[in-house]
Amino acid sequence: MNKYVPLTLEEQDYMLNKIGVDSIDDLFSDIPLNIKRQDPLKINESMSEIEVRQWMKKLSDKNANLEDYTSFLGAGSYDHYIPSIVRHIASRSEFYTSYTPYQPEISQGTLQYIFEFQSMMAELTGMDVINASMYDGATATAEGAMMAVRSVNRNKIIASGTMNPEILKVLETYCHFREIELEIIPVKNGKTDFEYFNQMNQDVAAVIVQNPNFYGIIEEMDEIVVKAHENKSLVVMNVDPISLGLIKSPGEYGADIVVGEGQSLGIPQSFGGPYLGFIGATQKLMRKMPGRICGLTEDIEGKRGFVLTLQAREQHIRREKATSNICSNQSLCSLMAVVYLSTMGKSGIKEVAEQCITKANYAMNTLIETGLFKKAFDGPIFKEFTLVSSIDPKVINEALLNNQMIGPLSLGKYGDDLSHHVIFAITEKRSKQEIDAMVQVIREVAK
Amino acid sequence: MRHGNQLIIELSKEGRKGYSLPKNDIENLSADELIPEKMKRNTQPDLPEVYEVDVIRHYTNLSNKNYGVDTGFYPLGSCTMKYNPKINEDMAALDGFSKTHPYQPLSTVQGSLELLHDLGLKLSEITGMASFSLQPAAGAQGELVGLMIIKKYHEERKDFKRKKIIVPDSAHGTNPASATAVGYDIIEVKSDKDGGVDIEALKNALDDEVAGLMLTNPSTLGLFEKNITEVSRLVHEAGGLVYYDGANLNAIMGICRPGDMGFDIVHLNLHKTFTTPHGGGGPGAGPVGVREDLVEYLPVPIIEKKDNLYWLNDEKPKSIGRVMHFYGQFGVLVRAYTYILTMGAEGLRRVSEAAVLNANYLQSQLKEHFHLPVDAFCKHEFVLNGTDGLSDVRTLDIAKRMLDYGIHPPTVYFPLIIDEALMIEPTETESLETLDQFVQVMLKIKKEMEENPELLKQAPISTVVRRLDEVKAARKPVVKW
Structure with missing residues (x-):
């Protein structure tokens, strides 16, 4: 007997009798003997709740957590402030124990927050339509590329080399197996090399650019959009939603498709997942979108309600002709984002962005003033910046770790010429005092 | 209000x-x-x-306008809506797990890596596979990864003519959609009269252009594929690989394993069999396991252990590549791991036994009153024809009426090979009392169907909204405020 299975032995006998068999084994008589197991699985024996807790606590205590350590690390996962109420709402089991809202009459809770998520993200990004969410920012980017290929009937994607290298790798995997040609636009001084666009040809379905880019620089998007559109190619922008409190939105730039990672919007860092990919587009491309979309409608009495809509694009209807094989979304993570965005609201999202940009610039200036770092690239930054260190980044990060700090990302693994490049991330959570303390540790190392 | x-x-x-x-x-x-x-x-x-x-x-x-497993019975076939243990949630929320950055120094995340490594070993043992990647974000991405591995396997053998994937007509819609997403053509084979793979049809479909076969076992009809070893032998003989859609693993844990049936690649839905919450549509997790000679194709990074230190290996030349930004849906994986610790080997076997017993009990109680197209012992679920032409009441109407009785309806109109399908999966976490109540509701609705069909066509009447106009929503979509 166990606590999640209510079946008693008496009930078991009663039910077997009703079915008309003698034993549970009889119900498995259709399984050929040669593949039936006689021995138990070689995994653990069952554990009591107390034992499970002790086991798990022991594992989790082997990690350093960001409650105890101060983080200066970003590159796709960020230590932003998460209001308490986010966890409280996301812990309501009416939300988290429900399935996909295929029965809309008893799923209005899920459907309405998805509609609100779509609305808030459409506001932030300036796009006409955002779907109900994707696995993460990297796969959303790959889906954006495939959507572009479908939409314009060309088979080549060009993606900026200033994008996060891991996102590029995911894009590479998806393109390889889908047999889409992928070319990487060279990097020039930390930005997308504009020269490259002069050799762009008619095969290009879309240009993908991340803004702010991997190195933290805000890209010159205006020119890129003009060039791409002259070539009748689509523009796919990968954006940090937090930056949109201040920075021009993809909609304002004239982008056709927007993708990105929404972890910054109230979702725990949780060692890399689950996160919140998002994808959106102009009205014109709405029916080419992958994944779920929630729409407004009314019931037979004229009462406002919400349903999943445009399902004729999806796999459960279209099977091999679907726009994507995706058949879930990161619903619970989108709920966290919707609670976050409601809580922060119009002024909060701007204030977070302002604190990020001022604190990041302060940290950058202070680090450069030590004489131990120089700027890797020119250009305006948002919450991340890349420096070239005169000290081995490994030494810096060890010293910071000894002082309960998680240091910047070292770029050594991305190329030998980058062995002394580091990317710092500074969010609104970092105080001047924390930044000064971090700089002080590095000064000490240099002595 | x-x-x-x-x-x-x-x-x-x-x-x-x-x-x-x-x-x-x-x-x-x-x-x-x-x-x-x-x-x-x-x-x-x-x-x-x-x-x-x-x-x-x-x-x-x-x-309060939502219905979850914590609200009541949720016999949604193919989705395994079992109870989501609360300790799983608590463990995933521990600071050491939820407040860590994926790029922290390896020395500061040894606990997480050890957990992932151990979870991979346990899933390998449960399924009989050589090794697992825990990265795929959902069942559909698991399929995508599995198909990429199939494609890579043939590419490495310089066998470039294999462009086709065989999918039975009873398959989940994701199977063909995933195969298309990696550039394959789909060959659909008909099921036999018992809903299994038609061996003759399979033989006819097999040739040297077939890359592989995708199969769910037990099938979407809830029936075990008796000829499974024959099916996998035939596909292997033709040079293809056999892919296991793990949607229905809840029926067979500890009883038999996909690896022993001849499957080469397996994906699991941790949000079904391993009790992680469905979350209103996600996040789930769809780990992929493979047989020994396919291990080198798994997505990077791979967690390895060297000198008592776990680390992430990105340098795998034959890997299909990276498929997620980081390491997958870590928080979901913590929950599944917690569940396996709680259940242990005996517990998991008991889960499958009870899931199958519950399904057969319900089937035995309902088949006297509703048409059961394939009358055999089922595994964890079974499929009824809801209406049987008694009136113009449709299965959809039965489902909607169930809402008035406070029950989440079964899956409707799937699998496609059964008319007016009503696919019922009670799971092991439901009590005899709940099952009996469900039977009573079904009988009541059956009576209403005969006496007052209009009532069913109007249903639901007690929900916060009534039937919604989906045509209007799709014709002029309003997708934001």
């Missing part, structure tokens, strides 16, 4: 706010001067201006 019937934006009032941030202590820099004019946002997003109580009441009231 002010909260819950409006959109959150409709509660907005200028000047209200629901957050508090520390005062910005950087005084000599201004955000406005740090961004070039042409890169500045021109119009502010129309986000709500509400205070904390508004947000709490609004979303609490929305949650």
Whole structure:
């Protein structure tokens, strides 16, 4: 007997009798003997709740957590402030124990927050339509590329080399197996090399650019959009939603498709997942979108309600002709984002962005003033910046770790010429005092 | 009621706010001067201006318009809507797991890596595979990864003519959609009269252009594929690989294993069999396991152990590549791991036994009253024809009427090979009393169907909204405020 299975032995006998068999084994008589197991699985024996807790606590205590350590690390996962109420709402089991809202009459809770998520993200990004969410920012980017290929009937994607290298790798995997040609636009001084666009040809379905880019620089998007559109190619922008409190939105730039990672919007860092990919587009491309979309409608009495809509694009209807094989979304993570965005609201999202940009610039200036770092690239930054260190980044990060700090990302693994490049991330959570303390540790190392 | 019937934006009032941030202590820099004019946002997003109580009441009231496993019976076939243990949630929320950055120094995340490594070993043993990647974010991405591995395997053998994937007509829609997403053509084979793979049809479909076969076992009809070893032998003989869609693993844990049936690649749905919550549509997790000679194709990074230290190996030349930004849905994996610790080997076997017993009991009670197209012992689920031509009442109407009785309806109109399908999966976490109540409701609805069909066509009548106009929603889509 166990606590999640209510079946008693008496009930078991009663039910077997009703079915008309003698034993549970009889119900498995259709399984050929040669593949039936006689021995138990070689995994653990069952554990009591107390034992499970002790086991798990022991594992989790082997990690350093960001409650105890101060983080200066970003590159796709960020230590932003998460209001308490986010966890409280996301812990309501009416939300988290429900399935996909295929029965809309008893799923209005899920459907309405998805509609609100779509609305808030459409506001932030300036796009006409955002779907109900994707696995993460990297796969959303790959889906954006495939959507572009479908939409314009060309088979080549060009993606900026200033994008996060891991996102590029995911894009590479998806393109390889889908047999889409992928070319990487060279990097020039930390930005997308504009020269490259002069050799762009008619095969290009879309240009993908991340803004702010991997190195933290805000890209010159205006020119890129003009060039791409002259070539009748689509523009796919990968954006940090937090930056949109201040920075021009993809909609304002004239982008056709927007993708990105929404972890910054109230979702725990949780060692890399689950996160919140998002994808959106102009009205014109709405029916080419992958994944779920929630729409407004009314019931037979004229009462406002919400349903999943445009399902004729999806796999459960279209099977091999679907726009994507995706058949879930990161619903619970989108709920966290919707609670976050409601809580922060119009002024909060701007204030977070302002604190990020001022604190990041302060940290950058202070680090450069030590004489131990120089700027890797020119250009305006948002919450991340890349420096070239005169000290081995490994030494810096060890010293910071000894002082309960998680240091910047070292770029050594991305190329030998980058062995002394580091990317710092500074969010609104970092105080001047924390930044000064971090700089002080590095000064000490240099002595 | 002010909260819950409006959109959150409709509660907005200028000047209200629901957050508090520390005062910005950087005084000599201004955000406005740090961004070039042409890169500045021109119009502010129309986000709500509400205070904390508004947000709490609004979303609490929305949650009350939802139905979850914690609300009541949820016999949604193919989805395994079992109870989601609460300790799983607590463990995933531990600071050491939820508050860590994926790129922290390896020495500071050894606990997480050990957990993932151990979970991979346990899943390998449960399924009989050589090794697992825990990265795929969902069942559909697991399929995508599995198909990429199939494609890579043939590419490495320089066998470039294999362009076809065989899928039975009873398969989940994701199977063909995933195969298309990696550039394969689909060959659909018909099922035999018992809903199994038609061996003759399979033989006819097999040739040297077939890359592989995708199969769910037990099938989407809830029936075990008796000829499974023959099926896998035939596909292997033709040079193809056999892919296991793990949607229905809940029926066979500890009893038999996909690896022993001849499957080469397996994906699991941790949100089905391993009790992680469905979350209103996600996040789930779809780990992929493979046989020994396919291990080198698994997505990077791979967790390895060297000198008592776990580390992430990105340098795998034959890998299909990276498929997620980081390491998959870690928080979901923590929950599944917690569940396996709790259950142990005996517990998991008991889960499958009870799931199958519950399904057969329900089937035995309902088949006297509803048409059961394939009358055999089922595994964890079974499929009825809901209407049987008694009136013009449709299966959809039965489902909607069930809402009035406070039960989540079974899956309807799937699998496609059964008319007016009603696919029922009770799971092992439901009691005999609940099953009996469900039978009573089904009988009541059957009676209503005969005596007052109009009632069913009007249903539901007691829900917060009645039937919604889906045609209107799709014709002129309104997808934001």
